[in-house]
Structures are given as C-alpha cells and as structure tokens.
Amino acid sequence: MGIRVLKGGMLTTVQDLGRTGYQSQGFSVAGVMDVRSFKIANLLLDNPENEAVLEMTLIGPTLEFTSATIIAITGGDFQPQVNGEPVPMYTALYMNKGDILKFGSARTGSRGYIAFSSYLDIPVVMGSRCTNMKSGIGGFKGRKLQAGDYMNFRIKRRYLPFFLSRKLEPENFDQDQAEIRVVMGPQEELFSRQGIETFLGSEYTVTSDFDRMGCRLEGPFIAPKETSDIISDGIAFGSVQVPSHGKPIILLSDRQTTGGYGKIATVASVDIPAVVQRKTDQKLRFRAISVQEAQALYLKEIEELDAMRKIIHQPCKEVLDCRLVAKRLRKLFE
Structure with missing residues (x-):
C-alpha cells in the first residue's frame, strides 16, 4: 500500500x-x-x-x-x-x-x-x-x-x-522578471552607500549555480566599505550574502548553519517562493521594505490561505x- x-x-x-x-x-x-x-x-x-x-x-x-x-x-x-x-x-x-x-x-x-x-x-x-x-x-x-x-x-x-x-x-x-522584497541587514553597515544603491537599483540574473543550498546571482558589483567578511554567525532562510566577489547569494533550505560573509539583506518570507521558482537566466530585482511591512505581508498570506480553505470547503x-x-x-x- x-x-x-x-x-x-x-x-x-x-x-x-x-x-x-x-x-x-x-x-x-x-x-x-x-x-x-x-x-x-x-x-x-x-x-x-x-x-x-x-x-x-x-x-x-x-x-x-x-x-x-x-x-x-x-x-x-x-x-x-x-x-x-x-x-x-x-x-x-x-x-x-x-x-x-x-x-x-x-x-x-x-x-x-x-x-x-x-x-x-x-x-x-x-x-x-x-x-x-x-x-x-x-x-x-x-x-x-x-x-x-x-x-x-x-x-x-x-x-x-x-x-x-x-x-x-x-x-x-511564468514571469521572466520578479521583484523580491527584502528587509535590509543585519550587516548592511558593511556596505558603502553606492553598494547599497547598486543592490537595490540593479537587475540580477539567476545563474546555473542554483540548488537547495542557495541561489548565486550575476550582476553589478556590490561594493563594501572595506570588507564584507565577518566573524561567522547564524544564517536565516533567505539571507542575502555578499562575498568578496561582490555578487549576491540568496541562501535557501539546505543552507549552512553559519557563515562568514556579510548579509546585506534578508528576503521577506512571502517572496522566497518567487526566488526558488526562478530558472537559470531569469531576472530579479530587490526592493527594500521595513520589518513591519514584511510582517504585514506574512499576516496577509495567512489570510489568503484561510480564504483558500474556505473555497475548497464550499457547503x-x-x-x-x-x-x-x-x-x-x-x-x-x-
């Protein structure tokens, strides 16, 4: 059976x-x-x-x-x-x-x-x-x-x-380009003003280096103030690391538990599906939102799932x- x-x-x-x-x-x-x-x-x-x-x-x-x-x-x-x-x-x-x-x-x-x-x-x-x-x-x-x-x-x-x-x-x-909402930090202070503007103002391309551990993106260099290396700390689902090569990596389900690269931002949980459903060569852009906005989006998604439950439970x-x-x-x- x-x-x-x-x-x-x-x-x-x-x-x-x-x-x-x-x-x-x-x-x-x-x-x-x-x-x-x-x-x-x-x-x-x-x-x-x-x-x-x-x-x-x-x-x-x-x-x-x-x-x-x-x-x-x-x-x-x-x-x-x-x-x-x-x-x-x-x-x-x-x-x-x-x-x-x-x-x-x-x-x-x-x-x-x-x-x-x-x-x-x-x-x-x-x-x-x-x-x-x-x-x-x-x-x-x-x-x-x-x-x-x-x-x-x-x-x-x-x-x-x-x-x-x-x-x-x-x-x-089916969209070729997606807008991904992020909460800045926890190490955005490691990056220059120009680097942050580049991160939020540029289009990035999904590379073939994309698996359950993370999604490496190709695009403009994100400049640190001096270095983006840090003492290793914990990594959340959707953390956006920027190693010394200046290209963002979105860390996903099988991510390592800690990492020593600065995290410029974290993807809002409601937008992680849009990231993981991307294919090689598809595009995405980042948009900064506040913690409160991310929480409101999460609560809205819960309401949407409840509405779906009501739809399939028609009398x-x-x-x-x-x-x-x-x-x-x-x-x-x-």
Missing part, C-alpha cells in the same frame, strides 16, 4: 517544513523550498499543515500507485499525466491502484510538490521527516529518490468531505467516496 518509483526525476526528495532546533549542533533546517506551494498542497487534502510531501526539481518523477489514494500537485507546472492523460494541478485527484503518475520537465517554475491523503510512511528523525542530503538523514534513506524505491502509506484515507469543490487557481510562476452535505467522485470527475473532463 504505497508508491513505487519508476523514475526519480532530477531531484525528488521527501520534505516538510524542516528540522528545527538543531542548528547549534550543525544540522541545517532543510525542508521545502516553496513553503506556500507546500501548504496549499496539504490544504487541498485536509492534511496536517506539516505533513511530508515529495518535492521535485526541474524534471519530475514517474510513480506507480500500489493502492488507491488522493493526491494534490502544486508549484511549477511539470505537465503531470495519469496513465498518459494530462491531469489538472491545484486540485484533489483520485488515484487508483496501478495508476502511473508521470511528470515532464517544468514548463513554468522549477519546483513542484505532491501531497498524499494517505500520508507517506517516512520515519521521524529529530522531529521531522524531511531529507537532509548533506547529512544523509531523514526522508527516504537520507537521499533523493531513484528508480526501484518503494514507500508505504501510513493510513488508508481514500475519501474526503466536499471533494468536488477541492480546486484552486494555479499560482503564476456540501455528503461525504463522497473517492470511487464515486472519480466517475463524476471523468464525466466533467470528457
């Missing part, structure tokens, strides 16, 4: 919100790159907010289901197909035993998420099911998925209330069995 991996894709791992509380011991938080897409996937299935999902990067996996379940696919458009037929994203999908779920390369965005109503049977390690590939812990054997892997489900959950209304509008990751008096719903949905899509 679970899923068999026929193809692993480029980088498919088990992830949740991350392994917190262990950075002092050298373990990075890890966890999903696009928290918003992750939360929406679980929301569509009435899963716990932190239930583990599969995160795919650039090229998705091919999976075979050995039992019936319900899934939701969010994030970038990886052109999902079930048994060779295209299926919609951002909606609850019933999967039969024997169904083959196949993904292609990302048409938009660069990361996608698959949530499961039956919950992946992955051990909890230090409070999380997420994969930390650098340490080789968590997830499925501490590594990315590959052909031949098999994961069980923890429960049999094949029906959901209000199933027919479980559909949301897909997020838009419905019956609890529908998946097999019955599947027949109805097929008629809708014929």
Whole structure:
C-alpha cells in the first residue's frame, strides 16, 4: 500500500517544513523550498499543515500507485499525466491502484510538490521527516529518490468531505522578471552607500549555480566599505550574502548553519517562493521594505490561505467516496 518509483526525476526528495532546533549542533533546517506551494498542497487534502510531501526539481518523477489514494500537485507546472492523460494541478485527484503518475520537465517554475491523503510512511528523525542530503538523514534513506524505491502509506484515507469543490487557481510562476522584497541587514553597515544603491537599483540574473543550498546571482558589483567578511554567525532562510566577489547569494533550505560573509539583506518570507521558482537566466530585482511591512505581508498570506480553505470547503452535505467522485470527475473532463 504505497508508491513505487519508476523514475526519480532530477531531484525528488521527501520534505516538510524542516528540522528545527538543531542548528547549534550543525544540522541545517532543510525542508521545502516553496513553503506556500507546500501548504496549499496539504490544504487541498485536509492534511496536517506539516505533513511530508515529495518535492521535485526541474524534471519530475514517474510513480506507480500500489493502492488507491488522493493526491494534490502544486508549484511549477511539470505537465503531470495519469496513465498518459494530462491531469489538472491545484486540485484533489483520485488515484487508483496501478495508476502511473508521470511528470515532464517544468514548463513554468522549477519546483513542484505532491501531497498524499494517505500520508507517506517516512520515519521521524529529530522531529521531522524531511531529507537532509548533506547529512544523509531523514526522508527516504537520507537521499533523493531513484528508480526501484518503494514507500508505504501510513493510513488508508481514500475519501474526503466536499471533494468536488477541492480546486484552486494555479499560482503564476511564468514571469521572466520578479521583484523580491527584502528587509535590509543585519550587516548592511558593511556596505558603502553606492553598494547599497547598486543592490537595490540593479537587475540580477539567476545563474546555473542554483540548488537547495542557495541561489548565486550575476550582476553589478556590490561594493563594501572595506570588507564584507565577518566573524561567522547564524544564517536565516533567505539571507542575502555578499562575498568578496561582490555578487549576491540568496541562501535557501539546505543552507549552512553559519557563515562568514556579510548579509546585506534578508528576503521577506512571502517572496522566497518567487526566488526558488526562478530558472537559470531569469531576472530579479530587490526592493527594500521595513520589518513591519514584511510582517504585514506574512499576516496577509495567512489570510489568503484561510480564504483558500474556505473555497475548497464550499457547503456540501455528503461525504463522497473517492470511487464515486472519480466517475463524476471523468464525466466533467470528457
């Protein structure tokens, strides 16, 4: 009762919100790159907010289901197909035993998420099911998925209330340029006035040096007053480091726990998805906002997620069995 991996894709791992509380011991938080897409996937299935999902990067996996379940696919458009037929994203999908779920390369965005109503049977390690590939812990054997892997489900959950209304509008990751809002600091004082103006006034290009650890950008030199080196201190999700070469690096889920380069700014949490869904050669610009504005944006996102929850819970008096719903949905899509 679970899923068999026929193809692993480029980088498919088990992830949740991350392994917190262990950075002092050298373990990075890890966890999903696009928290918003992750939360929406679980929301569509009435899963716990932190239930583990599969995160795919650039090229998705091919999976075979050995039992019936319900899934939701969010994030970038990886052109999902079930048994060779295209299926919609951002909606609850019933999967039969024997169904083959196949993904292609990302048409938009660069990361996608698959949530499961039956919950992946992955051990909890230090409070999380997420994969930390650098340490080789968590997830499925501490590594990315590959052909031949098999994961069980923890429960049999094949029906959901209000199933027919479980559909949301897909997020838009198709923009060639993105504006990324940042809170300046904590070491902006290390950079010259001209350097800060360059950082906020220039266009930067995503390079191919972009992975779960960080995103290196190409663009104008950000000048320090003297040096941007510091005594190593802690690094937050979205910290923007500027090493001696003067090009910014946005640090992400698998970032190191500490670093010795000055951090000119930190990306507002609501804009991290826009960063991690970028592709090589796409552009972005930075705009400074206050801590209070960043907090207001975060609260607004919480309200948006609550509104989505209300949309998928449109009034419905019956609890529908998946097999019955599947027949109805097929008629809708014929």
